[in-house]
Amino acid sequence: xxxxxxxxxxxxxxxxxxxxxxxxxxxxxxxxxxxxxxxxxxxxxxxxxxxxxxxxxxxxxxxxxxxxxxxxxxxxxxxxxxxxxxxxxxxxxxxxxxxxxxxxxxxxxxxxxxxxxxxxxxxxxxxxxxxxxxxxxxxxxxxxxxxxxxxxxxxxxxxxxxxxxxxxxxxxxxxxxxxxxxxxxxxxxxxxxxxxxxxxxxxxxxxxxxxxxxxxxxxxxxxxxxxxxxxxxxxxxxxxxxxxxxxxxxxxxxxxxxxxxxxxxxxxxxxxxxxxxxxxxxxxxxxxxxxxxxxxxxxxxxxxxxxxxxxxxxxxxxxxxxxxxxxxxxxxxxxxxxxxxxxxxxxxxxxx
Numbered sequence: 001x002x003x004x005x006x007x008x009x010x011x012x013x014x015x016x017x018x019x020x021x022x023x024x025x026x027x028x029x030x031x032x033x034x035x036x037x038x039x040x041x042x043x044x045x046x047x048x049x050x051x052x053x054x055x056x057x058x059x060x061x062x063x064x065x066x067x068x069x070x071x072x073x074x075x076x077x078x079x080x081x082x083x084x085x086x087x088x089x090x091x092x093x094x095x096x097x098x099x100x101x102x103x104x105x106x107x108x109x110x111x112x113x114x115x116x117x118x119x120x121x122x123x124x125x126x127x128x129x130x131x132x133x134x135x136x137x138x139x140x141x142x143x144x145x146x147x148x149x150x151x152x153x154x155x156x157x158x159x160x161x162x163x164x165x166x167x168x169x170x171x172x173x174x175x176x177x178x179x180x181x182x183x184x185x186x187x188x189x190x191x192x193x194x195x196x197x198x199x200x201x202x203x204x205x206x207x208x209x210x211x212x213x214x215x216x217x218x219x220x221x222x223x224x225x226x227x228x229x230x231x232x233x234x235x236x237x238x239x240x241x242x243x244x245x246x247x248x249x250x251x252x253x254x255x256x257x258x259x260x261x262x263x264x265x266x267x268x269x270x271x272x273x274x275x276x277x278x279x280x281x282x283x284x285x286x287x288x289x290x291x292x293x294x295x296x297x298x299x300x301x302x303x304x305x306x307x308x309x310x311x312x313x314x315x316x317x318x319x320x321x322x323x324x325x326x327x328x329x330x331x332x333x334x335x336x337x338x339x340x341x342x343x344x345x346x347x348x349x350x351x352x
Contacts, residue, residue, distance in 0.1 A: 004161035006154035007208030008347065009201040011320045012091035015307065016085050016195050022052045028061055029190045032159025037182050044285040050253035051280030051301060055308030056176040058084075064177050070234055073175045077113030081170050082122040084197035088313075089127055089168050092199035096164075100127035106165035107133040109149035109312050111142050112171045112236070118159040119170065125231045138179075142227060143276055144337025145169050145312030146198060150345050151215035153202040160260050161204045170197035171311040176236045185240040192279055194308035198316030209323050210331075210347040216259040220251060245285035246276065248336060252289040263346060270346075271328035273297070276315040276335030277304040299325070312337075 026047035034040045054315075057064075058080040085108075106120040106129065115122070118137035120129070136156065142147050148168045153167040160252060173193035202212065226247065227240060232285055260266060271289060277283050277300035287296055299321045305319060315335045322331065333345045 001032055004158055004204040004284040006157040006202050006204055006212040007206060008150075008210045008212060009203055009206055009208040010092045011198065011200045011209070011316055011323055012088055012095055013199075013317050013320055014087035014091065014197045016058045016080060018057045018060050019054055020061060021054045022047055022050070022193070022230040024061060024237040025055075025190065030066060032065060032179055033182065033187065037187075039184075042186070043184055043187045046188055048350065049280060050191045051304050052192070052308045053285070053305045054182075056196060058195050059174070064174065067179055074113060075227065075282065077172055078115055078257050079121065080195075081110060081113055081115070081119055081172055081197075084195070085119050085168050085170050086123045086126045088170070088199035089123065089166060092166065092201050095301065096201035098164055098201065100129045103127075103129055103133055103166045104160065105136065105153075105165045107114050107136045107138065107149055107153045107156065107165065107167045109138045109141060109145040109167070109169040110171060111140055111145060111312065112173055112175060113256075114139075120168070123343035138144075139204040140338065141312060141343075142337040142344040143278060143309070143311050143314070144335045144339070144341055145171075146315040146336040147276070147333050148217065148337075148346055149312065150200060150202070150212070150316070150333065151343070153200065154212040154215065154345070157202045157204050163203065165202045166199065168197065168199045169312040169316060171180075171195065171313055173309070173311055176238060178234065180234065184275060185238050188240060189238040192309045194310050196310035196313045198313035198320070200316065210327050210349055212345060213348045214263045214346040215336040215344065216262065217341055217343050218259065219339045219341040224338070228341040240309075244336065247340070248282060248285040249289040252286060252342065252352055254342070256290065259344055265346075270330055270332050272322065272331040274315070274318050274322050274331050274333045275300050275313075277301065277318065278309055278336065280304065282336075283298055
């Protein structure tokens with residue numbers, strides 16, 4: 001453990017204005033794919049079984065019913081991702097009791113669009129960030145991005161004790177909707193994903209919600225085909241080439257046990273696992289794989305039902321819920337993402 005341990009000072013979230021009920025998503029998907037995919041009706045129950053009641057999108061539903069070019073979607077990404085970035089960041093800064101001018105480093109996590117210069121530069125004026133702020137943009141982590149981003153933010157804070165590190169994870173998954181992809185993976189994505197952003201402030205010399213005690217990752221070999229992006233002339237297309245829940249059920253526990261062993265801990269030392277809810281079946285697989293008991297991951301189910309899977313920010317939405325309820329003595333934040341990778345951060349309740 002470093003002499004100056006990073007602490008989580010605040011966590012906040014933001015969503016766009018357009019609400020998409022799961023029923024609306026199912027109806028629009030049926031109109032778009034039902035006559036073109038002979039197997040659509042066999043896949044359609046995924047909308048009922050995903051555990052999602054509603055989610056949020058950066059454009060109204062009818063916008064997605066037309067083919068959109070890579071250029072159009074990128075323009076929306078630049079404007080709307082910046083808007084969500086600013087909203088989540090402002091809330092996290094207020095909760096931490098600091099201003100944008102106090103921020104020394106910004107870690108930006110996003111994998112659903114490309115921005116060069118990266119998103120934090122587009123939010124600089126609105127947040128009043130200093131010209132000398134350190135920028136750490138991170139791409140390609142997918143659903144694991146919020147957890148790994150918190151790990152990076154903690155390391156940056158510990159490297160420069162006393163500095164304020166702002167983490168922002170923002171994903172516009174709805175911009176990856178593809179009308180030309182007549183695949184099971186595309187239908188599953190349409191049933192699961194929404195848009196959102198989350199932010200956190202991390203520093204060493206301050207009272208916070210929790211100490212960030214450890215961070216760890218595990219990437220399984222020969223698993224790059226499980227999850228990721230397929231990039232073509234129209235932009236991103238989702239890849240789900242293997243079933244994630246059975247993989248998690250079989251392989252998650254040994255990886256977690258290895259991480260805990262390296263930290264000098266055992267499973268019983270973790271009072272609460274705070275997980276990225278990729279979908280109902282993924283949540284169930286985590287409960288089964290870690291022998292947690294059915295229904296234990298109630299925060300996760302609540303976030304999934306109200307916001308869907310927003311990729312990287314989702315684990316931080318669950319963390320915000322857990323902070324609001326009161327963190328236990330020791331918890332582990334975790335998410336699975338492209339790689340195929342498990343990312344974790346171990347949190348200890350701040351007793352200062």
